[in-house]
Amino acid sequence: MSGFERYLSLWIALAMAAGILLGAVAPALIEAIAAAEVARVNLVVAVLIWAMVYPMMVGVDPSSLRDVVKQPRGLAITLVVNWLIKPFTMAALGVVFFEVVFADLIDPEDAQQYIAGLILLGAAPCTAMVFVWSQLTRGDEGYTLLQVSVNDVIMVFAFAPIVAFLLGVTDIVVPWGTLVLSVVLFVALPLAAGLLTRARLGTASRIAAFRDRIKPWSMVGLIATVMILFGLQGQVILDGPMVIALIAVPIVIQSYGIFALAYAAAFVMRVPHRIAAPCALIGTSNFFELAVAVAISLFGLNSGAALATVVGVLVEVPVMLSLVAFANRTRTRFS
Template sequence: MAADPTAASPAAPVATRLSFVDRFLAVWILLAMAAGLGLGRLVPGLGDALAKVTVTGVSLPIALGLLVMMYPVLAKVRYDRLDTVTRDRRLLFPSLVLNWILGPAVMFALAWLFLPDLPEYRTGLIIVGLARCIAMVIIWNDLACGDREAAAVLVALNSVFQVIAFSALGWFYLTVLPGWLGLGQTDLDISVWEIARSVLVFLGIPLVAGFLTRRLGERAKGRAWYETKLIPRIGPFALYGLLFTIVVLFALQGDAITSQPMDVARIAVPLLVYFAVMWAGSMALGKAVGLDYPRSTTLAFTAAGNNFELAIAVAIATFGASSGQALAGVVGPLIEVPVLIGLVYVALAARRYFPQPTAMTAEHAPAQEGSATRV
């Protein structure tokens, strides 16, 4: 989806600066969720059929949808500008603290606060909190006109830390800390290789494909052709992949979600609090440390988003596809998708309260004004 060249000025209401598709993006996503839930409920055995063939513990159709979704966004990244992000300590250090210290701790606290009597769902939520963003957050960041290069760096950084820290954090938050607090313990049997494999598939493949597309495309026909001709052609596939992934994801657990509405509601409450706290707190922190709007937005979405595909894969591999832990993992994106798409619009409306982009990010800021969805 390309920016609308006839867009109104930044001072106009957000909705008036969006194309028809962009303006009703939340509607398309909700319709995709409803379609998936309906298919999962109405077509006997569909969820089992979709789950039979897996990649790193995730249904093959979901894996394909994620790869199609991420490739166009990563093909848009200006890899020659990544050094301007890696030098920005105001962005990198807060991101590490938010993702690997505060995020898991906040989810652990909320899970025990809201689900003290439901250990399976509680464990599933803690696993969701440990699985930091590497995939769909790139879409939310792009929709909100965040810094695309910063998002690529932070997602890559999260991927490295995920491989190194996920197992250790799972052991700490499910076994050590509950034991210290006298809350009971849960074992999480997941190897570093399983996590690394998931990261390599869901981030590595589209990242390499995006880098090679830009490198070869610019070398063959120049940057102007690449930006004005190729990108508009491949850009819409990010939305197609997103909607397809949502349909398949919710079809897998449609029966469980629709047959246990009260359980879903219990799981949803701490998730809602988590997304609101992490996003708003991160956005405020970005402003407080002097980040401009694009990088504050990137900080907020990378801190609030979660790697639900890894969380679901871990829950299924450890506790089984029909477990409460797996259901909690699936409810994660059920809540995350509409909440974060809503926060995209909140972020766009809040742009006026942030400093103008710095010289490092101003180069691509004008292209962001026309549309929220540049994917």
């Protein structure tokens, strides 16, 4: 890792502080950024996510995708964790903490809202940010793309029924525009741009040199995204730090628990590290754009459910960076 990447946690912490400060001293700027939306996808954040994802997509070699079928175990772990385990453990943790552990600290109606927000997070596996985590762990670009693509297809059909079942309701309004636009913006278009770039560069040496030049922009995009997200939610953080801390507890436990489960399964099943690390990180990370959008559409902008999904955004980056560091330290344990 470069010196800049080695201290990425420090830059992220500074970006968090800068975002909160920016939200306090320049609220008009933050409001302008928040208003730049299409189907509840923030276009400014979309550009920054593009900066994160594009370097990874340039590394996707189409000829290597046919070799993915030789490693079905990594994909199987991802699908089992994401769709048969994660949504239900997140719902269970929400009930345990907000109906039992924190019952004396939170109003029962608010508690139900927070549980609903956690369910939305648990049912939405990551689409875009996982490419950054995969890159930081030297993951297999082609395999990561396959895992994300399969998850996206399943999400179209499974997200609403799972959320409806766990929320105990029958009429879930999924913002399909947000879902489709996010997949197109964060997966399809960057992939097309990456393949076109590879075709224009031609040789492997030129592709490698180009990736080395653009790789720093991936980290810049991550830091700028964190700063904007914290700027957008800075006032919420300052107004209710105690509530945010309580909501963060089950999210953090879920994140480390899901990673441990997937990573251990990959180790036992002898999945190579370049596949094992991304497959565990996909299950740990969340598609927060979709979770936030659904929470707002179902419960309202100022609801407890929307707040819980926003806390998921705030918690995700530092937690994921710690897991990336752990995955890199344990690389030699894998065959």
